[in-house]
Amino acid sequence: MRILSFHIRTALSNMFRNIGINLLTIFSISVGLFLIAITTVTVNTLNSAVSEWTEGFGLVVYLMDSLDDESIKALKAEVENEPEVKDARFISRETAMSRLKKVLGEATLDGLDENPLPNSLEISLRQGNVQPEKVREVAARLKRLEGVEGVQFGEKWVGVLANAARRFTLFGSALGISLTVGIIFILSNTIKVLFYRRSNEIKILKLLGATSWFIRIPFLVEGVLFGSAAGLLASGASYGAAYWLGSGHALPPNLVWPTHAVILFGGALGIIGSLLAVGRIRL
Amino acid sequence: MIKFDNVVKYYDGQPALNNVSFHLEKGEMAFLTGPSGSGKTTLLRLIYRDEVAESGRIIIADWDLLKLTGASIPYLRRNVGVVFQDFKLLPERTVRENVELTLRIQGVPSEEARERVTSTLKLVGLRHKSDALPTQLSGGEQQRVVIARAVIGNPAVLLADEPTGNLDPETSKEIMDVFKAVHAKGATVFIATHDPALFEHSGCRVFRLNHGGISS
8 A cells, every 4th residue: 555655656746747748648538538428328318218218119919809808808817927018908999999080080980880990908018128029029929819810019110219229339339449449559658658758767766676566556557547537537528518418407327327437437448558558568 | 795606798799707706795895996898887787687697606695696587686686785877866856755766666664764764865964955856966966865875775785886986085085984884884885996096095805807807
């Protein structure tokens, strides 16, 4: 601990000695971290919106006309027993007709002698079961149940939404990975330059009996300080941007966490960058 | 304490040291002299393992230098204080920080380090300059900072390479007094110099290097 506090003081005084160039480095790293944080917040927000939208999504199971009340009750219970099903609501043919009349207008359906609509069950699925493959699988299983005439669901829309969310996540991940690699590269090169700039000092430390880790640790500390300082800047900027994106309302913690985590992430990249820089240099 | 057996060292195919053998007792103070380019600095650098001999045997305290692994070198150097001819001070650190560095490397706690730096700077007469940067000091003062840094870790061996090279006779005498004080505490002191005034009438053994060979 004693030694570490000495190394931290050494690293800080080294950083302040070249404050101009170091601030420039911190700023350029913070731009990368800002983009990572804001992309993650955006992807989180989109995924959350898609998930909320699809929560109310469901299937409609049309029932055979021959089913009596008892059979319908039994079939409803059977459908509700399916693990992916959140709930099943019985819609009588009369309710279905009155709904249709509301949509199309009373006059349009006046000419009908009898109600052609079947009884049905409206089914909501549990969250996490609205991927196209899963919905298709559940629909096929329900269709096989006795007394079921047919199953209808918005397969196309499910696919489009899930695909959009997947693409956003993929794009965000690719951007995040590229920026992370870039930041590590900047950090590693900065530390390497500092290392060579202090080669005379390092030579003296070695002659005084310093071990290679005694020489390396201040550079590792500097890497962490660079990363964390840049993370702090990026955190403030991305939180502000997220607030602005939320039209002046603070986003919920489950969406906005990357704006705080970016401080730790910056520190971690600092360690990786400086380890890559000083770990490979022979002392 | 310091033992050379048939040590050979080449530079660019030319022998800098040729079958050099000598032995310094523990707690002895001795001088190494010879003309410029005779190999004095090379011999000292072999002692603190800044150079490696081609053949022969070098023993410093319990260390056999030709068998020494890279990881052990820092621990040898903590036992060998060196007063470098070109000082090797860190220009951006204060006198106090330069001297304290030796103790920090050895893991001495900060409070103890602070006290030892103060008393060592007092020993070399630089207590009042502890917050100055090396560039703000005269040559003689810088030399004394280097001596303070070399002796503060209580090394078993103290080496000095032309410690009075550019100093006036009075400052040279003061610096020699510091070496004598360190020697009186039990350290083995080995001083390379081409200035006969330093060792004449000193009562110490003098080793002469010439054309790569040594005589006493």
